Amino acid sequence: MYRMFRPWYINDRLFWFSSKYKQQTKCLKVLHGFTEKIIAERKRYHESTGGRYLNFENEAEDNDTIGSRKKRLAMLDLMIAASNNNQMSDSDIREEVDTFMFEGHDTVSMALTFTILLLTEHKDVQDRVRNEVNAVMEENGGKLTMTALQNLPYLERCLKETMRLYPSVYLITRKLAENVMLREQLIIIAYYIVFVSYRFCIIAKILTRRTSQV
Numbered sequence: 001m002y003r004m005f006r007p008w009y010i011n012d013r014l015f016w017f018s019s020k021y022k023q024q025t026k027c028l029k030v031l032h033g034f035t036e037k038i039i040a041e042r043k044r045y046h047e048s049t050g051g052r053y054l055n056f057e058n059e060a061e062d063n064d065t066i067g068s069r070k071k072r073l074a075m076l077d078l079m080i081a082a083s084n085n086n087q088m089s090d091s092d093i094r095e096e097v098d099t100f101m102f103e104g105h106d107t108v109s110m111a112l113t114f115t116i117l118l119l120t121e122h123k124d125v126q127d128r129v130r131n132e133v134n135a136v137m138e139e140n141g142g143k144l145t146m147t148a149l150q151n152l153p154y155l156e157r158c159l160k161e162t163m164r165l166y167p168s169v170y171l172i173t174r175k176l177a178e179n180v181m182l183r184e185q186l187i188i189i190a191y192y193i194v195f196v197s198y199r200f201c202i203i204a205k206i207l208t209r210r211t212s213q214v
């Protein structure tokens with residue numbers, strides 16, 4: 001975030017001179033070390049079991065919780081299987097694991113934090129959510145299965161409304177490979193484009209201009 005809001009630091013060479021570069025390197029070491037440890041542990045497990053659990057046929061079925069009988073490998077196992085076939089390198093796996101761990105962790109914790117905050121502010125809504133959850137729990141003998149979780153429409157609407165008001169991912173950027181024509185007279189010049197999703201959705205007007213001026 002520090003770097004994002006200081007566009008001059010997008011340039012790696014300038015960033016090297018900033019005090020934050022050292023800090024970033026240190027943090028990345030911890031982060032990558034953690035991910036590498038997880039991958040190494042899982043690889044060791046598969047080595048010790050002779051790769052038996054990298055086989056789709058031997059994968060345990062969890063139809064009880066998911067409600068389907070589809071056999072599948074967990075994400076990390078799938079990538080380890082791909083690396084055994086030389087389809088992925090260790091650093092490819094690490095990048096994917098990093099994305100999943102940090103994408104998944106940050107977004108969900110933000111969404112849940114804001115949902116709880118809003119529920120405390122709206123007691124009537126909180127009561128409705130609680131009644132819905134209690135009713136579904138009762139129907140399922142006190143268990144929350146995956147199927148039961150899919151049957152909580154009011155809670156789902158609350159989560160979606162929270163994410164509309166306080167999006168976990170409020171900026172999405174893309175680097176355009178070529179100029180894009182939006183409507184007849186609006187052209188987006190090939191460069192970074194930013195979608196802002198905080199309570200409204202706009203395409204940043206910076207970097208845009210009318211064709212008449214081109």
Ligand code: HEM
Pocket residue numbers: 099100101103104105107108111163168169172173
């Ligand atoms: C409230 C929850 C979540 C929200 C709002 C959310 C939002 C998003 C958004 C907007 C993107 C697209 C970013 C872009 O294209 O620049 C994205 C991508 C991604 N998300 Fe999530 N996400 C959530 C939860 C998760 C979870 C739980 C996981 C994994 C455990 C996950 C894994 C990913 C991955 C791997 C990508 C990159 C996909 C790709 O390479 O195109 N996300 N997410």
